[in-house]
Amino acid sequence: MTERNRLAWQLLLGANTVVMIFPLLVMLLSATRTNAEIFASPLGLPTGAVFANVVKVWRDTNFPLYLANSVIVTVGSIAAILVFGTMAAYALARYVFRGAGLVYLFFVAGLMLPLKLAIIPLFIQLDTLHLLNTRLGLILIYVAMGLPSAVFILTGFLRTLPGELEESARLDGASELTVMLRIMLPLARPALVISGIQNAVPIWNDFFFPLVILTSDRLKTLPQGLTIFMGEFNTDWGVLFAGLTLAALPITLVYIVLSRQFIAGLTQGAIK
Amino acid sequence: MTPAKSRRHRVRRGLWILLLLAPGAAVMTMFVVVPVLGAFADAFRSFQGPRPTGWVGFANLRDVLFVAPYAAATWRALWHNVVVFTSLMVVQNGLAYLIAFALLKALPGHRVHQVIVFLPVVLSAIVVGILWKELLNPIFGAVNELLAMLGVQGPPWLGDAGTALASIIATNAWHWMGFPALIFLAAMQRIPRETLEAARIDGATDRVLMARIIWPLVAPATTIVVILTFIGSFNWFELPYVMTGLDGSPGGATDVLGLLFYRTAFGGVSSGLEDFGHGSALAVLMFIVVAAVSAVALRILRAREIEL
Numbered sequence: 001m002t003e004r005n006r007l008a009w010q011l012l013l014g015a016n017t018v019v020m021i022f023p024l025l026v027m028l029l030s031a032t033r034t035n036a037e038i039f040a041s042p043l044g045l046p047t048g049a050v051f052a053n054v055v056k057v058w059r060d061t062n063f064p065l066y067l068a069n070s071v072i073v074t075v076g077s078i079a080a081i082l083v084f085g086t087m088a089a090y091a092l093a094r095y096v097f098r099g100a101g102l103v104y105l106f107f108v109a110g111l112m113l114p115l116k117l118a119i120i121p122l123f124i125q126l127d128t129l130h131l132l133n134t135r136l137g138l139i140l141i142y143v144a145m146g147l148p149s150a151v152f153i154l155t156g157f158l159r160t161l162p163g164e165l166e167e168s169a170r171l172d173g174a175s176e177l178t179v180m181l182r183i184m185l186p187l188a189r190p191a192l193v194i195s196g197i198q199n200a201v202p203i204w205n206d207f208f209f210p211l212v213i214l215t216s217d218r219l220k221t222l223p224q225g226l227t228i229f230m231g232e233f234n235t236d237w238g239v240l241f242a243g244l245t246l247a248a249l250p251i252t253l254v255y256i257v258l259s260r261q262f263i264a265g266l267t268q269g270a271i272k
Numbered sequence: 273m274t275p276a277k278s279r280r281h282r283v284r285r286g287l288w289i290l291l292l293l294a295p296g297a298a299v300m301t302m303f304v305v306v307p308v309l310g311a312f313a314d315a316f317r318s319f320q321g322p323r324p325t326g327w328v329g330f331a332n333l334r335d336v337l338f339v340a341p342y343a344a345a346t347w348r349a350l351w352h353n354v355v356v357f358t359s360l361m362v363v364q365n366g367l368a369y370l371i372a373f374a375l376l377k378a379l380p381g382h383r384v385h386q387v388i389v390f391l392p393v394v395l396s397a398i399v400v401g402i403l404w405k406e407l408l409n410p411i412f413g414a415v416n417e418l419l420a421m422l423g424v425q426g427p428p429w430l431g432d433a434g435t436a437l438a439s440i441i442a443t444n445a446w447h448w449m450g451f452p453a454l455i456f457l458a459a460m461q462r463i464p465r466e467t468l469e470a471a472r473i474d475g476a477t478d479r480v481l482m483a484r485i486i487w488p489l490v491a492p493a494t495t496i497v498v499i500l501t502f503i504g505s506f507n508w509f510e511l512p513y514v515m516t517g518l519d520g521s522p523g524g525a526t527d528v529l530g531l532l533f534y535r536t537a538f539g540g541v542s543s544g545l546e547d548f549g550h551g552s553a554l555a556v557l558m559f560i561v562v563a564a565v566s567a568v569a570l571r572i573l574r575a576r577e578i579e580l
Contacts, residue, residue, distance in 0.1 A: 005478065006377075006379065009373075009374045009377055009379060009478075010379050010380075012370065012371070012374050013371070013374050013375070013379065013381075013382070013385050016367075016371055016385070016389065017385060017388050017389075019446070020388050020389060020391065020392065020446070020450075021388060022414075023403060023404065023407055023414075023446070024391075024403075026407065026414045027403050038412060039412050041417075042412050042413060042414050042417040043414055043417050043418070080299075083295075084295045084296040084299065085296060087291075087292040087293070087295065087296060088292060088293050088295075088296040088297070090292055091289045091292035091293050092293075095285070095289055097286070097289055103293060103297070106297070106300065107296065107297075107300060110300060110304050112563075113304065113308055114503065114507055114559070114562065115303075115304065115307075115308075116507060116509075117311060117533075117555040117556075117558055117559050118304075118307035118308045118310065118311040118555070119537070119555075120310075120311060120314055120537055120548050120551055120552050120555065121306070121307035121308075121310030121311050121314060122303065122307045123322070124310075124322050124548075125302075125303075125306065125307060125310075127322060140299065140302075140303055141303055143299050143303070144299050144300055144302075144303035144304045147296050147299065147300055148300075151296065176285075176288050201394055204396070205394075205395070205396035205397065205398075207396070207397065207398050207510050207513075208509060208510070212538065222396070223396045223397075223398035223399070224398075226396075226398050226399065226402060227398060227402075227514060230402050230405075230514065237406065237412070240402070240406070241406070244399055244402055244403055247396070247399055248395055248396075248399050251394050251395065251396075252391065252394070252395070255391065255394045256387070259387045259390070262390070262394060263386075263390055263454055266393065266394070266451070267451065267454055267455055267458065
C-alpha cells in the first residue's frame with residue numbers, strides 16, 4: 001500500500017466518522033443550551049446552566065413515566081422470549097422425537113413474516129381478549145415476534161453442546177429438569193446474551209405496535225413519548241433536544257460497553 | 273427395565289417435551305399464525321368499525337389497485353417505495369461497501385471506526401427522525417447553518433416536494449449504513465489472505481481488487497443486503513411518519529405504502545375513520561410484493577454466488 005493510497009482511505013474513514021458523530025454532537029450541545037441561544041446560532045457552545053433542559057424534561061414532563069414503561073415492556077418481553085425460546089429450543093436440540101423437524105419449521109417460519117402487516121387482525125384479537133391498551137398485549141406481540149429468532153439461535157447453539165455431560169448426570173440420577181437447568185443452560189449463556197440483545201434493541205426502539213395498541217398516555221413507551229414531545233416542544237428546542245439526548249443515552253451507553261456483542265447480535269441473522 | 277416401566281418412561285419423556293414446547297407454540301399460534309391467516313381473510317371482507325360485516329370477494333383489492341380515489345394513492349406510494357429502495361441500494365449500500373473495504377485495511381483506529389459507524393444503528397428511528405428533522409430545519413437547523421458558512425442558501429429540505437423524499441432517504445442512509453458495512457466487512461474478512469495478496473502481487477489496484485476480486489467473493493453478503501434493504505424499504509414507516517407526517521407531506525411527496533396502509537386502516541390526520549377492509553387489501557398487496565420479489569431476487573442472486 002502506497003502512502004498516498006493509505007492516506008486517502010484514512011481520510012474517507014475520518015470524514016465518515018465526522019458525518020456520523022456531528023449530528024449526535026449537535027444534539028448533545030443543543031440539549032445544554034437555551035432556546036434563545038440555539039435560535040441565535042444553531043452551532044454554538046453552551047454558556048449558562050447546562051442541565052436546565054434536562055431537569056425540565058425529568059421534572060415537568062412524563063419522560064420518567066415513558067422510560068419506566070419502555071423498561072417494563074422490554075424486560076418483560078425479553079424474559080418471556082428467553083424462557084419460552086430456551087424451553088422450545090432445548091426440546092428441539094436435545095431430544096429426538098417424531099415431528100421435531102416440523103415443529104422447528106413452525107417456529108423458524110416466523111422469521112420470514114413481517115408481523116406489522118398482520119396488525120389489523122392482531123388489533124381485533126387483542127380487542128376481543130380485552131388486551132388492547134395494555135402492556136401485556138404489547139408484550140405478547142413482541143414475544144411472538146422474538147421467538148423465531150430466539151429458537152433459531154438457541155437451537156443451533158444447544159445442538160453443538162456435547163452429550164457426555166448430560167449422560168453422566170442422568171446416570172447419577174439427575175432428573176431431566178436438573179440436567180437442563182444445572183448442566184446445559186449455564187453453557188448456553190453466550191447464545192442467550194446474543195439472542196437477548198438481538199431482540200431487545202428492536203423492542204426498545206419500536207414505535208409501530210405501541211402506536212396502534214396503546215392509547216393511554218400513562219402506558220406509552222419512550223419512542224411514542226418523543227413524538228408527543230415533538231408536538232409539545234415544537235418551539236422549545238433546548239428541551240426537545242434534551243429529551244432526545246436522554247432517550248438515546250441508555251442504549252448508547254450499553255452499546256459502547258457491549259459493542260462486540262451488539263454488533264454480533266444484530267448482524268447474526270445476516271451472517272452465516 | 274420392564275416393558276411397563278419403559279412405557280411409563282416414554283410417556284413421561286413425551287409429556288416433558290410437550291411441556292417444553294407448549295408455551296412458545298401457544299404464543300406463536302395465537303399471535304403469528306392466526307393473525308397472519310386472518311390478514312389474508314380480512315382483505316376479502318367488509319367492515320363496520322372493527323367488526324367484519326361480510327365477504328366482498330376481490331372488491332377491496334380491486335379498489336386499492338384500480339378504482340379512484342384509492343388507486344392513485346396506492347400507485348404513487350408504491351413508486352416512492354421503489355425510489356427509496358433504489359436510492360438506498362446506491363447511496364447507503366454503495367457507501368457501506370467502500371467503508372467496509374477501508375475497514376478491511378485495518379488502518380490505525382479501525383476498531384473505533386467500526387464502533388462509531390454502527391452507533392446510529394442501535395438508535396430508535398424516532399430519535400433519528402426527530403433529530404434530522406430539526407437539523408434540516410430551514411432557518412435554525414445545523415445543515416443550512418453549515419451551508420451558509422460556505423455561502424450557500426440551503427432549501428427548506430422537508431418542506432419542498434423536490435427535496436423532501438431525498439432528505440428522508442439520506443437520513444435512512446445515515447441511520448443504517450453501518451449495518452450493511454459490517455455485513456460486507458465480515459464477508460471480506462472471510463476471504464483468504466493469500467487470495468488478496470496474490471492479486472496485489474499481480475499488480476491489482478484497490479479499484480480492481482474491489483470490483484473484480486472481492487465483489488464476486490462477497491456475493492452471499494450482497495444477497496442478504498439486497499433482500500434486507502428491499503424488505504426495509506417496503507416496510508418504511510417511522511422515518512417519514514416523524515419527519516413529514518402521516519399524510520406524507522408536502523402534498524403526498526413522501527407518501528409510502530406503510531403510511532398509506534396505516535392511514536387507510538386506522539384513520540389519518542383529516543379523517544379518523546377506520547377502514548379495515550381496504551387496509552387489509554393493502555397489507556396483503558405489500559406482503560405479496562415483498563414475498564414475491566424477495567423470492568425471485570434470492571434465486572437470481574444465489575445463482576451468482578460461488579463456492580470458495
